Amino acid sequence: MSIQLYNTLSGKKEPFVPLHPGKVRFYACGPTVYNLFHLGNGRMFVAFDTIRRYLEYRGYQVDYVQNFTDVDDKIIQRANADGTGVREIANRYIEEYFRDADALGIKRATVHPRATESIPEIIRFIGDLVTTGYAYVRGSNVYFDTSAFPGYGKLSHRSVEDMRSGFRIDVNEEKQDPADFALWKAAKPGEESWPSPWGEGRPGWHIECSVMSSKYLGDEIDIHAGGQDLIFPHHENEIAQSEAHSGHQFVHYWLHNGPLNINGEKMSKSLGNFIMTRDLLLNRPARVIRFFLLSAHYRHPLNYTDEGLEQAVQGMERIDRCLRNLEFRQAALHPGLEFSQRVGDDGTHAQQRADGVRSEFVAAMDDDFNTADAIAAIFEGVRLANTDLEDARVGLASTQAWLNLLRELLSILGLHEPELAAQSVSSADIEAMIAQREAARKRRDFAAADKLRQDLENQGVILEDTLQGTRWFRK
């Protein structure tokens, strides 16, 4: 069974067949670097990073390109507001992007191109469109002529007629048609600009993605991804430019993620409900945030609430505890310990069930990257592993099968091992106190034993008694 994915272009789920067997050319729209990225951006980055990871897991070699839009009105505004230069703003927020993205477990792209690094290619591309009659020049502005491209509207499934009837399109005297859009914008005084055949100016928004996509991946690629709100006009315009330019199909599969809402409403500055990913990262483990973002299907709306995030904390902890408990069992089985004498378990049964869980996980992910179902499969693995742990005879082979499975599946989702908390007590001190407590318990001095446990808990160390001895972890 192959991977099925929902293609915005066709409006259907389709089997994924790459242009070149075993290889995937994947372009994901990146941030405009004028600020930290908000949780909606974070959702998009995590969603497509996860899809990329899964494609790699399924054996594809993925060339993943994610751009930085580093020339834009908002960057200029920010630079003016801060009294600094646009390059400084862009560089700063590219750095900040990596800080948050790395924390969220988002893999670095194969290439992270910046629009300003492709100005000559952009100018050439626009020049070609002018030459072939797809674009027209008005002073130092260049516009794309949408009426020259018959397929215009095929991605967003609307016609130019529909758009004309909409009264919200600004009428720009220079444009031949309200649906036309800028490829090259004449420089305004004081703005960063580049020389071009049409005069000083800078690229329009849409052209950079078309150019960088073809520059790094070729003019026909497998996947192009972004938020649903980019379908129109951004991606529609990219198709028009790229296909007018190349004369053939630009992208085979268009993937779009759903919106992230806050308490049921769209994030907006006027509502004051903007959530920066950074702010969440300061208060919660990054993997909990990632887990939360993956808890719904990527195409569906995801509603952020404090309670929802709290539920993600609990869910993530259930998985982490299972890993910890499996690891403790293995430590307790260490050769030389009395307990290991009693173990007889070749792990076959656990391995079979682990394989079954893996199959469920893969089936879920094959079905348009259904991470919610995939996470359900992980929980099934957790339950089965915990059930095994209930049996004192279950030993190294079984626990290893479960650990291997859970680590494998978590890593596909980019949810790696728990982070180590700050350490206020050394492991040796903890072990010593556990030994003291054990002695107190042996002489049935439970008051002393409980005090030791409480002392450790006050320092963030939790003790749990098991048949194999006392296990501990830092909270």
Place this chain on the structure above:
RNA sequence: GGCGCCAUAGCCAAGUGGCAAGGCAGAGGUCUGCAAAACCUUUAACCCCGGUUCGAAUCCGGGUGGCGCCUCCA
């Protein structure tokens, strides 16, 4: 006005023609000196009205409610 999406238990969220996953929260039990962890059992759901069908949460039509895009917002 045009285009489109969504509605499943207290909460989150899969499923999309054949006995309604999973997580969180709740209840009971087992284990334990106690606690924790864990396991077992359990409570509880397909917005409304029509239609198609042997059979609909799932398909079609109509409502109601919520949301998105049509503004260089992911």
